[in-house]
Amino acid sequence: MINIAVLGCGTVGSGVVDVFFKNKESLEKKAGQELDLKYILDVRDFPDSLYADRFVKDFNVILNDDSVSIVVEVIGGLEPAHEYTRACLERGKSVVTSNKELVAQYGAELLDIAHSRHVNYLFEASVGGGIPIIRPLHMCLAANRIEEIAGILNGTTNFILTKMFREGVTFDSALALAQKLGYAERNPADDVEGKDACRKICILASLAFGSHVYPRDVYAEGITRITQEDVAYAAGCGSVIKLIGRAKRGVNGAPITAMVTPAFVSHDSQLGNVDDVFNGILVRGDATGDVVFYGKGAGKYPTASAVVGDVIECAKATDTSPSLRWEKSNGGNVAPREDNVTAMYLRCRSFESNSLEDAVELFGKVKALSRDGKPSNEAAFITPAATEREIDAACKKLEEKGVSILSKIRVLDY
Missing domain, CATH: 3.30.70.260 (ACT domain)
Incomplete structure (x- = not known):
């Protein structure tokens, strides 16, 4: 029997709980053993939940229970997520997360701790939501030297830009619609200013090029200044405007190039026809050439799907994944x-x-x-x-x- 705890019962956390109990029987077959979701940590009360008896408010209950071997961190943000994740790993518990901000800032450190304790720190959901990209990078494409990664990494901005192109609406009108439909937060700054995509390209660059890339070193520019005039000029030359996060290996040991910016791309290109809330991630390998991963990059159940997939990987693992690592750095490894x-x-x-x-x-x-x-x-x-x-x-x-x-x-x- 493997016991699991979930930290946080917001949108993603509640999705993880739903997916786990809905598919429990098939998950156990894939894991090769019995699974139980023993605890759900949240400061709020959920008296009407089917799982009300599993809720706790004290993190130490989970930390000190040696029967819990896998912890799902879906609190978000840096603290207390960093403190809790570090503590769990040091106690020999594997941790699974969708927290892109935490992985982008502390990924190398947390992976090192996991390695030293012979457990795993997995974060498939942190970049592509329901799109597999982390595991393909360090396993399926392991024979390749990754030269470049570029992608539409944020569904909110892609939805806004698609509306501006298709319907001729302004940025403000498209953003308001995205908020109404639940694609954008009440405070959409992280999305529309490029911060969300920046964290994701940092994770991908760290994994692809082997050295921790910090968001502070990556130039990020959002879509708030895109106008209908720009849209018209782009359309007139057969292009669309997309928010592109990209990272390219430096030549002969030079720093990598990494940034997040709006860009003209050909309407007929591999990324130019990725529309609405969909994401597309292009990986350029020296053996495979271009490989593109496409799908919904966010949302309650697509993200929960990736999280639960990582839980199964932890349940099956006998030791730390040797390929999911990168070196610590002091930053400064990105070209100006x-x-x-x-x-x-x-x-x-x-x-x-x-x-x-x-x-x-x-x-x-x-x-x-x-x-x-x-x-x-x-x-x-x-x-x-x-x-x-x-x-x-x-x-x-x-x-x-x-x-x-x-x-x-x-x-x-x-």
Whole structure:
């Protein structure tokens, strides 16, 4: 008999409880032994729950019960999740989580503790929700040297951008609809400002490249400044705008490139047709080439599915997974944003000069874009690929000529 405890009974936690008891018989067959969910930790009371007798409010009840060998942490945030996770691992209990913020900040440390205690710290649900991506990276694609990962890692922002493209609504209107439908939180800052996607690409980069990547080192830009004018220019050149998290291995030991930004991508590309609340993650290996993982990246039951899948892996394991690890780091292993090489979409306005002619002079050969209703004093174009340092310098010279830079969006080839 393996006893399990769940820390937190919010959206994901309650989903884990539901999935466990609904599929208990088949889960036990897959685990090869009996399973029981012995405790559910929450500060609230759930007197009407079918499992009311399993609720506790004191974490130490779980920590000090040696019969509990697997703990599911779905509290979220850094504390007390970090304290509880560390304590459980040190007591020889495996921990499963969907907490992307915790893994992105403390993953290397917690994996080390798990390894030293011969237990597991698993977090399949932390990046793709119900989309398998962690296990494929360190097991199914283990024969590959991973060169690059890029993806639509946040369903909320993808839903908003899809609505802006399909229905011509503003960002604010699309966000309000996302909140009404439950796709966005009351405070959507982590989603729309790119923080959620940043944590996820940090986890993927750490695992793929072997050294802990901290969110503080990764440039993150959200979608709050995307306008209908930008949407129209993108559509006019066969592109869509997506929030893309990406990480690329450095050449000859150079720092990796990692960032989260809105980007023009071709409508027909592997990521360009991932719409609504769906996520798509592209992994580029030296043997497989491009492999794309697609599905709903969030939601109560898709996320719970991944969590319970990790519980089964812990139940079957006889020791720590040797491949799910990366080295600790002090940070600083990500190249500065200014070193990133990219083509850039720029939308400009000028009352004193011809901004397109000035741009050609500064950037060289640019691709001019057009849209219906374009004002005579507006110009939009895509620059040749250059470092962002060079693009920033050219933009500053444009502004010195009286040109206002209204929008600036990277152009990617995925």
